[in-house]
């Protein structure tokens with residue numbers, strides 16, 4: 616349950632505290648993909664390696680298919696909307712939702728690789744304290 620809340624809130628996958636994105640509003644399209652280099656609470660690198668988020672494309676594909684199925688059963692099957700109107704409404708909806716789908720696919724993707732570590736923040740603070748002593 617905590618993981619689902621962290622994904623919905625687009626939080627760090629290791630500590631669930633810091634935001635994954637620098638700018639919280641997804642409709643600022645120029646800053647849509649901007650992420651901090653690492654988590655300020657636990658130190659997890661959000662930019663793992665060049666091309667890391669390429670795999671989020673597949674997550675985005677699955678999310679789009681799920682959205683289509685939901686839209687299809689709600690409007691075409693449930694409400695018997697005309698085919699052309701259905702396709703136009705669906706196209707506009709996907710266009711409006713694309714910033715959210717983009718961010719959630721990246722969020723889901725990084726959450727696939729990391730799990731919650733309750734002591735991550737504490738260990739990061741200790742390691743930073745050790746670094747400052749050297």
Ligand SMILES: [Zn+2]
Nearest residue numbers: 627630654657
């Ligand atoms: Zn973190």
